Amino acid sequence: MFNLIQLPYSVEALEPVISARTLEFHHGKHLKGYVDNLNKLITGTPFEEMPLEEIVRKSDGAVFNNAGQILNHNMYFEQFAPSHPVGEPVEPPVHEPVEGPLMLQIKKQWGSLEAFQSEFVAKGVGLFGSGWVWLSAKEDGSLVITQEPGASNPVVKVLKPLLTFDVWEHAYYLDYQNRRADHLSALWKIVNWEIVEGRY
Numbered sequence: 001m002f003n004l005i006q007l008p009y010s011v012e013a014l015e016p017v018i019s020a021r022t023l024e025f026h027h028g029k030h031l032k033g034y035v036d037n038l039n040k041l042i043t044g045t046p047f048e049e050m051p052l053e054e055i056v057r058k059s060d061g062a063v064f065n066n067a068g069q070i071l072n073h074n075m076y077f078e079q080f081a082p083s084h085p086v087g088e089p090v091e092p093p094v095h096e097p098v099e100g101p102l103m104l105q106i107k108k109q110w111g112s113l114e115a116f117q118s119e120f121v122a123k124g125v126g127l128f129g130s131g132w133v134w135l136s137a138k139e140d141g142s143l144v145i146t147q148e149p150g151a152s153n154p155v156v157k158v159l160k161p162l163l164t165f166d167v168w169e170h171a172y173y174l175d176y177q178n179r180r181a182d183h184l185s186a187l188w189k190i191v192n193w194e195i196v197e198g199r200y
């Protein structure tokens, strides 16, 4: 049995980048739906005993779609931090990039954090239909940006997933309508680089 993760912040905490209304639907309806579906689908099957990543690597069809979406969303929601102190008026971002091995590798490969961010957003904007844009690490520590369609996750390509933006319309339509690029660009304000560094 898989459980719906608890958000590590309040539903208002990511405003104005992500509204409370979007977060309530995205976490409480969409992600909950995937969790409920997967639990029904795997009851009485060998998948019942497997960790989520293993299910994603070994399944296909509806099991893959629901398990992939749980893995994707868990990593997505857990990589964000409040855009402003709780109870304070909405203010500019407080989360600066952390200088660590990941940031060094990003600068080595892209020249600057801004150049990396620009390519990452472009790949998200350029992904046709629903899916996810990911930063992942190869076994040798080098980094790669991939576009994953639907429910897929870089673990199926033997990559270590580090950071992701959800480009399904349910992630941004209430707040940004068709302006996917504006939404993706705004997400940098709430990325918790400590978490992302920790995954590297």
Ligand code: MN
Pocket (backbone or CB within 6 Å): 026, 030, 073, 166, 168, 170, 171
């Ligand atoms: Mn989503």
